[in-house]
Amino acid sequence: MLTVFAAALTAGAAAPAFAHCDSVDGPVAGAALRALETRNVNLALPYAPAAAEAEISRAFTQAAAVRGQGAEARAIADRWFMETVVRLHRAGEGAPYTGLRPAGTDFGPAIPAAERALATGEAAPLAGLLTHAVQHGMTERLGRARAAQEAPAQPRSAAEVPHARTRVSAEFAFIEYVEGIHQAVKGAAAHGGAEAGH
Known part of the structure; x- marks a missing residue:
């Protein structure tokens, strides 16, 4: 909840409070990637509501199957699974999902x-x-x-x-x-x- 407080401190408070969660190098996308790399979907599940577990598990199975079809397929599968987990995470917050932000995005101090x-x-x-x-x-x-x-x-x-x-x-x-x-x-x-x- 510290990010909610920090957002309230900025004039206008226009950015979503948990915006850092939708970046490529944020904690949610990182957990999704670690789940794929270790073949353990449980690493991604805590970042979304329990109601989203089935969808994440299905996406994990599909992404894991595609990853073995070459470097390009792996990159696409990784990105798609990260987007899926981040989207469901954002939905759990009641926030819109507008896509993954690039790594290194500055969200302030x-x-x-x-x-x-x-x-x-x-x-x-x-x-x-x-x-x-x-x-x-x-x-x-x-x-x-x-x-x-x-x-x-x-x-x-x-x-x-x-x-x-x-x-x-x-x-x-x-x-x-x-x-x-x-x-x-x-x-x-x-x-x-x-x-x-x-």
């Missing part, structure tokens, strides 16, 4: 920091990154809102309406940013990060 925390057990660097991002985002939006407060809150003439509108927009942007972070934190606590493959 939060995901690598979260992965390092998982590898080392050290949360302090990740907490520092998130705290800095939250503080920066709040300070920036608060500054804009305070500057906009030079405009009247209650316009007395038509000429003052555009300025008042700018003030209202800046104040709401600040409040909505804070509420978005609060909701992300509440959501992470409620879900406990238990979703498959997150």
Whole structure:
């Protein structure tokens, strides 16, 4: 769920929260490839909901059969199986699948920091990154809102309406940013990060 929180810290939060899961070098595609290489479908199954196990198993059997027909067939089978597992993983998240992203796609600093925390057990660097991002985002939006407060809150003439509108927009942007972070934190606590493959 850290990726949900990190996404909430970015202005606009337009990218899917778990976008790194759909890259060629992401954890889901990597598990799919390892499953094929070791001939063990179980390595891929945890990355999708239990309801998807039958489809993944069928795809695994088909891809494994095709892989032995030469290098080109192997590459196509590998790619197809990775796409299948990633698509089903994304469906389990309730997110659309738009294809595999290329290896090396930059998803920003939060995901690598979260992965390092998982590898080392050290949360302090990740907490520092998130705290800095939250503080920066709040300070920036608060500054804009305070500057906009030079405009009247209650316009007395038509000429003052555009300025008042700018003030209202800046104040709401600040409040909505804070509420978005609060909701992300509440959501992470409620879900406990238990979703498959997150």
